[in-house]
Amino acid sequence: MRKRLEGKVAIVTGAGSSGPGWGNGKACAVQFAREGARVFAVDINLESANETGAIINEEGGDCAVFRADVTDSDAVAQLVSACMEAYGQIDVLHNNVGIVEPGGPEKIQEENWDRLIDVNVKSMYLTCKNVLPHMVEAGGGSVINVSSIASFFSLGYPCVSYSASKGAVNAFTRNIATQYAKNHIRCNAILPGLMDTPLIR
Numbered sequence: 001m002r003k004r005l006e007g008k009v010a011i012v013t014g015a016g017s018s019g020p021g022w023g024n025g026k027a028c029a030v031q032f033a034r035e036g037a038r039v040f041a042v043d044i045n046l047e048s049a050n051e052t053g054a055i056i057n058e059e060g061g062d063c064a065v066f067r068a069d070v071t072d073s074d075a076v077a078q079l080v081s082a083c084m085e086a087y088g089q090i091d092v093l094h095n096n097v098g099i100v101e102p103g104g105p106e107k108i109q110e111e112n113w114d115r116l117i118d119v120n121v122k123s124m125y126l127t128c129k130n131v132l133p134h135m136v137e138a139g140g141g142s143v144i145n146v147s148s149i150a151s152f153f154s155l156g157y158p159c160v161s162y163s164a165s166k167g168a169v170n171a172f173t174r175n176i177a178t179q180y181a182k183n184h185i186r187c188n189a190i191l192p193g194l195m196d197t198p199l200i201r
Contacts, residue, residue: 003036010092011083013070013127015041016048024146024192025096026052033061037092040083042066070097070123080130093131094144095124098165104158113161120165124172132180140184145173147189166191 010032014025025043033039033056041056043049046067056063064086068075083090101108101116124145135141150159151166170189177187 005032005092006036008037008091009040009083009087009089010037010094011040011042011080011090011127011131012094012096013042013068013123014096014098015039015052015065016043016045017051025094026055028094028096029063030055030059032092032094033059033063038062038064038087040064040066040079040086040090042068042070042079044069070127071118073126076123076126076130080127080134084134089138090131090134090141091138092142092144093127093135094146095127096146097123098146098148100159101161102157102159104160107158108161116161117165117168120162121168121172124169128176132176132185135185136180136183141186143173143176143185143187145169145187145189147173147191149191151191 012025012029012032014023015029017023017026029039029041029052039056039061041049041052041063044067046065049065049067053063053065064083066079066082068079070076080090097119099116099119101112128143131143147169148162148166150163151170173187173189180187
């Protein structure tokens with residue numbers, strides 16, 4: 001395999017898996033490592049993040065693991081500082097954290113709406129707030145945000161908060177891409193459909 005990310009450092013949030021098997025973040029973290037990146041794997045579940053780190057390190061990769069709630073501004077600042085201390089650079093930020101809350105507006109509890117927006121949108125704001133200055137100083141980088149086709153289409157069941165949050169991710173991504181293009185920083189969104197992951201099961 002050609003090591004397309006040799007010499008790069010990638011932060012992956014949601015790098016663990018919410019259950020047995022492979023979640024998107026776990027799969028992306030391992031693939032980044034297989035492409036030569038040094039991976040800083042972040043998850044709120046340290047045991048799950050350690051499983052991802054073990055796979056990477058057993059394959060001969062380089063992975064550091066960090067537990068953080070990426071909806072907490074202090075925790076995000078600490079994880080970015082820890083990554084810089086460990087590796088001295090951040091080339092890729094992969095924002096993978098996300099949750100689903102089924103139901104229409106008449107069914108969803110306000111606290112559940114707020115929690116979903118915090119996890120799916122605020123977390124990306126906080127990671128970008130802390131990572132982008134390092135990318136600007138380094139002269140470039142790549143931000144990858146996980147959105148969903150639910151931002152454009154009905155999935156056939158009510159999930160208004162999830163769809164709204166992913167629409168916000170799309171708008172956030174476009175604005176970051178436009179604002180930071182002059183700094184040689186790319187920002188893209190991935191819009192997967194329904195996937196067989198532990199979160200969905």
